[in-house]
Amino acid sequence: MHRRSVLAGLTASLAAPAVRAQESYPTRAVTLVVPFPPGGSTDVIARVIADAMRLQLKVPVVVENRGGAGGTLGTGVVARANPDGYTIGMGTASTLAINPAAYKTLPYDVLGDLAPIGAIAEVPNVMEINPAMPVTDMASFIVYAKAGPGRITYGSSGLGSVSHLMGEQFKRATGTDLVHVPYRGIGPALGDAVAGQILVMFDNLPTSLPLVQAGKLRALAVSSKKRLAALPDVPTFTELGIDDLSWTAFFGLIAPIRTPSAIITTLNDALNNALADPVVREKLAEQQATVTPGTVEAFGALMSREIARMKRACEVAKISIE
Known part of the structure; x- marks a missing residue:
């Protein structure tokens, strides 16, 4: 019994510092x-x-x-x-x-x-296009895209990025054929979208919002559950019947x-x-x-x-x- 008591006491003494460290965290x-x-x-x-x-x-x-x-x-x-x-x-x-x-x-x-x-x-994420495109909303965009498979390019911040996956998901959900152009980061991709080197972007809203508000890009849809106060006239993907893009x-x-x-x-x-x-x-x-x-x-x-x-x-x- 004495030996067990000693071992129990030793175990408790070894554990005590760790317990005290957690109780006093952070120091x-x-x-x-x-x-x-x-x-x-x-x-x-x-x-x-x-x-x-x-x-x-x-x-x-x-x-x-x-x-x-x-x-x-x-x-x-x-x-x-x-x-x-x-x-x-x-x-x-x-x-x-x-x-x-x-x-x-x-x-x-x-x-x-x-x-x-x-x-x-x-x-939320946003789908946006170069404003020079001859479309004004999602319906006309899809019609335009289907009329010329492979002629519309979309950019992303890189292979496997959110923007890449959303682009591929959009293609599958709408039956359109867009050509993916990967970039090293979202900045260069947005720059080329504004310049018209690529025509479509899928991006986190915070980085794209200033460009949309300045008229340099046109937002077609947002991925939020409801419309955003910052873009009240832009519908959600769900409103448009594209539920797979509510990311x-x-x-x-x-x-x-x-x-x-x-x-x-x-x-x-x-x-x-x-x-x-x-x-x-x-x-x-x-x-x-x-x-x-x-x-x-x-x-x-x-x-x-x-x-x-x-x-x-x-x-x-x-x-x-x-």
């Missing part, structure tokens, strides 16, 4: 890895959230941009980080759902290496898979409290983002659903990237 700065360069939607949303969570956690939340390889580089950094809650990451539809579906190999396994913390927001880009927080559940809960609470702040909501609304607070489990379920959906989309479109 120093938390790094929020953004897997894309500064300036894009993911980076802007991350900085709003980092500033708000700083107030909740009472420690600095430092944004670290680790862009490259379509977001796989930075996401891999999070997957390999020490699971102590001091390195977390921004997860997006691209890094958590599309990349696993499109790439044959990745430096991380979404469901095996990453733990969900919580959802942040979702952003939104989601954003959330992730951590290394073995991060203790108590720390994950602390981070989820801080995130949801931040999202309840009217100032945060207003800043995200400026990015055309709708906040989607929720539980750890809900975000994990979203990740699983989106991976399955994007795998189906990639299989149908025959998209597979080495």
Whole structure:
């Protein structure tokens, strides 16, 4: 009995520091890895959230941009980080759902290496055309496209990107034949769409909205559930009977898979409290983002659903990237 008591005491003493560490978390700065360069939607949303969570956690939340390889580089950094809650990451539809579906190999396994913390927001996508095209709405666009199969080009930010998948999904849903032109990033693609080098784009609304509002591109449809205040005259894909294009880009927080559940809960609470702040909501609304607070489990379920959906989309479109 004495030996058992000693062993029990030793086990308790070894476990105590870990328990105390979780209870006192956080005691120093938390790094929020953004897997894309500064300036894009993911980076802007991350900085709003980092500033708000700083107030909740009472420690600095430092944004670290680790862009490259379509977001796989930075996401891999999070997957390999020490699971102590001091390195977390921004997860997006691209890094958590599309990349696993499109790439044959990745430096991380979404469901095996990453733990969900919580959802942040979702952003709608928009289909837009060069305004010189002789069409005014979706119906006339489809008629024009079917009259000349292969004559209309659409651009994307790269193979396997949201814009690429949406273009292929649109072709299948409408029976049209558009020619895909991949670019290295959304900026060059939008530039060529404005110049008329390509005729169609599918893109996240925040980056395209200024061009649409300036008349440099014409929006034909948005992927949101209802019409947007920023584009009240533009119908949704659902209104137009194209249900397969009701895609939104989601954003959330992730951590290394073995991060203790108590720390994950602390981070989820801080995130949801931040999202309840009217100032945060207003800043995200400026990015055309709708906040989607929720539980750890809900975000994990979203990740699983989106991976399955994007795998189906990639299989149908025959998209597979080495």
